[in-house]
Every structure is written in structure tokens, then in C-alpha cells.
Amino acid sequence: MxxxxxxxxxxxxxxxxxxxxxxxxxxxxxxxxxxDLVVEEYYKHDVHFGDEMVRIQNAHDLVQKPIITANSSGITIVFPETFSPEKVKGTVSLYRPSNKKLDFEVPISLSNPTLLIPKTNLVGGRWDINMEWKYAGKAYLTKEVIYIQ
Known part of the structure; x- marks a missing residue:
């Protein structure tokens, strides 16, 4: 054939x-x-995008910004000395792009200017950190990408 x-x-x-x-x-x-989607309710999240940009701009306009670093004990967030630690309130969201089940949030409750997220809660690799916080009635949003080894 x-x-x-x-x-x-x-x-x-x-x-x-x-x-x-x-x-x-x-x-x-x-x-x-x-x-899975990155955000469960994508369209509801997208409506508040303008507010998010204002909070990011507020954080960007700070003269002294919080410093987020990865070290041997975990992730350390150091707020400026000019801030009164008791007045800083908010949450730190740790988002793992490769596995949604590893995502978690830590409330910001400070007695000194440093917040430590222990390494026992973190697996190695990339972490996206979204820190939503308020100080003196003003809202801020700080975004950072950290690699844990």
C-alpha cells in the first residue's frame, strides 16, 4: 500500500x-x-491594587526603611531606631512560590526594633515576603524576596 x-x-x-x-x-x-492560583480571590484582590500601591509608596518614601535579611538563625526584620517598637503593628506574610502549603503569616508584635522568624519554620529556597504594617496611623507595605539556604 x-x-x-x-x-x-x-x-x-x-x-x-x-x-x-x-x-x-x-x-x-x-x-x-x-x-492553583497565586491568590484565591484574584478579582477581589485586584480591586484593592490602588490601595496597595499607596502603601508601597509610603514605605518607599521613608527615610529609614525596615531591613529584611536572611541569616543563620532565620529571617531578621530590623525596624529603624526612630520608630517606637510598641506602636508598630501588622503582619509578615511568607509566601513560598513552589508550594502553597508552606505559606504562613507572623504577627508583628515588638518589644525591641528586631523581629526574628526562626529558621525552623523555613525550608531552603525562595521566599516572597510581604510585610503589611502600620505606624502612627499610616499604612505601609514592604515586599522582599529572600533566599534561604
Whole structure:
């Protein structure tokens, strides 16, 4: 039986579509591949984007900014000495891009200008840190990416 070029093209397209469909079905059905959204309620989060930009600008306009560093004991956040530690309130959200189950939040409650997030709570790799905090009635948002080894 002789196959002409038109039949060969149809067979090639059918094989290619089968190949693509196999991988789409495999990724959708296998729990190893996580297809979750970064933010659960994306559109509700997007409505408040303007407020978020104002808080980021407030943090950017500070003369002395909080310093976020990774060290051997964990993640250290040092607020400026000019701030009264008791008046700083908010939360530090640690977001792990590779695994949503590792995400957690730490409330900001200070007696001195330093907040330590222990390394026992952190696995190695990239962490996105969103620190939402208020001082003297003004809201701030500080975003940082830290790599833990």
C-alpha cells in the first residue's frame, strides 16, 4: 500500500494532536502538578491594587526603611531606631512560590526594633515576603524576596 503526501500530513497532525492531548490530560489529572492560583480571590484582590500601591509608596518614601535579611538563625526584620517598637503593628506574610502549603503569616508584635522568624519554620529556597504594617496611623507595605539556604 502506497501512502501519498496528503495522507502523511493528516497522520502527522493526528499524531501531534494525540501527543498534546496526552500531556494536557496527564497534567490536569495528576496531583503532582499543582495548578492553583497565586491568590484565591484574584478579582477581589485586584480591586484593592490602588490601595496597595499607596502603601508601597509610603514605605518607599521613608527615610529609614525596615531591613529584611536572611541569616543563620532565620529571617531578621530590623525596624529603624526612630520608630517606637510598641506602636508598630501588622503582619509578615511568607509566601513560598513552589508550594502553597508552606505559606504562613507572623504577627508583628515588638518589644525591641528586631523581629526574628526562626529558621525552623523555613525550608531552603525562595521566599516572597510581604510585610503589611502600620505606624502612627499610616499604612505601609514592604515586599522582599529572600533566599534561604
Amino acid at each position: 502506497k501512502i501519498n503526501w496528503g495522507t502523511s500530513i493528516v497522520i502527522a497532525f493526528a499524531l501531534f494532536m494525540t501527543f498534546i492531548l496526552y500531556f494536557v490530560i496527564k497534567v490536569q489529572s495528576d496531583s503532582k502538578y499543582n495548578n
